[in-house]
Amino acid sequence: MKIEIIDEDEFNIRFILYDAPIAFANSFRRAMKSLVPVMAVDYIDVYLNSSYLFDEILAHRIGLIPIKTDLSRFNMQNECVCGGEGCPSCQISFRLNVEGPKVVYSGDFVSDDEEIKPVYDNIPIVELFKGQQLMIEAVARLGIGKEHSKFQPVSICAYKIVPEIKIKENCNDCKACVEACPRNVLDSKDSKDGKIIVKDVLNCSLCMECVKVCEEIAIEITETNNYLFTVEGIGQLPIKEVMTKALEILKSKAEEMNKLIEEIV
Amino acid sequence: MEKESGKMEIKIVEVGENKLKMIVRGEDHTFLNLLQHYLLEDEHVLIAKYNIPHPLTGEPELVVKTNGKNPLEVIKEANEKIIKACNELLQQL
Numbered sequence: 077m078k079i080e081i082i083d084e085d086e087f088n089i090r091f092i093l094y095d096a097p098i099a100f101a102n103s104f105r106r107a108m109k110s111l112v113p114v115m116a117v118d119y120i121d122v123y124l125n126s127s128y129l130f131d132e133i134l135a136h137r138i139g140l141i142p143i144k145t146d147l148s149r150f151n152m153q154n155e156c157v158c159g160g161e162g163c164p165s166c167q168i169s170f171r172l173n174v175e176g177p178k179v180v181y182s183g184d185f186v187s188d189d190e191e192i193k194p195v196y197d198n199i200p201i202v203e204l205f206k207g208q209q210l211m212i213e214a215v216a217r218l219g220i221g222k223e224h225s226k227f228q229p230v231s232i233c234a235y236k237i238v239p240e241i242k243i244k245e246n247c248n249d250c251k252a253c254v255e256a257c258p259r260n261v262l263d264s265k266d267s268k269d270g271k272i273i274v275k276d277v278l279n280c281s282l283c284m285e286c287v288k289v290c291e292e293i294a295i296e297i298t299e300t301n302n303y304l305f306t307v308e309g310i311g312q313l314p315i316k317e318v319m320t321k322a323l324e325i326l327k328s329k330a331e332e333m334n335k336l337i338e339e340i341v
Numbered sequence: 342m343e344k345e346s347g348k349m350e351i352k353i354v355e356v357g358e359n360k361l362k363m364i365v366r367g368e369d370h371t372f373l374n375l376l377q378h379y380l381l382e383d384e385h386v387l388i389a390k391y392n393i394p395h396p397l398t399g400e401p402e403l404v405v406k407t408n409g410k411n412p413l414e415v416i417k418e419a420n421e422k423i424i425k426a427c428n429e430l431l432q433q434l
Contacts (some may be wrong), residue, residue: 077426077429077430078433079430079433079434095425095431098380099374099375099377099378100375100378100426101381102374103371103372103374103375106370106371109369109382110371111371125388130430146433150379154348221371293408319434320431320434322432323430323431323434324427326372326375326423326427327423327424327427327431328366329349329372329421330372330376330420330421330423330424331408331424332349333349333351333365333376333380333416333420334417334420334421336349336350336351337351337413337416338415339411339412340351
């Protein structure tokens with residue numbers, strides 16, 4: 077198995093996973109989506125709320141704000157030394173104390189820690205009018221996407237098979253396939269003698285339009301064991317860390333199962 | 342629904358010379374489908390299948406049947422394969 081990164085920036089990554097079983101590709105995708113822990117607000121104390129919104133609506137909105145996470149400093153609450161009661165190494169609190177008229181943004185939260193703060197400062201929460209006030213203490217903790225989607229470190233996380241497109245000898249260069257392809261995978265302009273070539277195999281969606289339209293039956297598309305992953309992060313964790321963490325979690329599950337089996341036998 | 346504890350628990354329901362049925366509490370398709378794939382790669386394995394009776398209770402059953410090899414050994418070897426595959430990719434990241 078091999079990973080080749082095609083393009084990468086702060087929030088997006090595209091990579092190809094070569095020679096992997098499809099079960100592994102799917103487990104990797106599911107692990108990134110649902111098993112990597114990130115921070116989100118899970119509990120709020122409302123001391124004063126004279127805005128037009130109910131406490132519950134505010135709680136929901138505040139819960140969905142992504143928060144920058146440092147996995148080396150925080151434990152999952154159920155694995156923490158405090159036994160799940162809440163302590164500085166498994167939770168962090170934010171304070172909000174504002175008075176209208178103003179629009180309350182995620183950046184108005186004052187964090188106990190300078191590094192652990194909302195990823196974006198410009199997420200609107202509620203509009204306060206004259207005389208309205210909000211006093212809230214929000215407590216964030218680590219959680220996994222399986223529990224609630226606010227704990228998901230990725231928004232888009234998908235893979236598709238990279239096909240192998242073969243153009244055989246009996247091709248008569250009729251270019252019907254070039255016109256039929258909805259994703260511009262095939263082309264004949266770039267080659268010297270007007271031959272059909274595969275220009276952009278990663279864009280192919282295996283729709284088989286080119287195979288259907290080819291009268292000579294000269295195009296053959298086969299599936300391979302290579303997968304193109306498209307992952308878009310939300311910003312709590314760098315994307316590479318999400319990938320590493322997901323693999324580590326899969327690995328630790330296998331190790332844990334072996335340990336449990338040894339205990340029984 | 343009970344809160345996700347995140348901890349794996351296994352309970353052996355049925356055990357024989359070459360067959361095994363166990364409940365893997367707290368897991369889902371993410372791990373079990375991967376394990377099933379690597380179990381089936383082993384030529385000693387005749388049946389390897391998991392079933393999730395209810396999506397919320399989190400008590401999937403795993404059934405392994407072999408042609409003579411100890412099924413617990415087979416599961417351990419499959420887990421070693423998963424660890425090896427993850428390590429291979431972790432080195433490249």
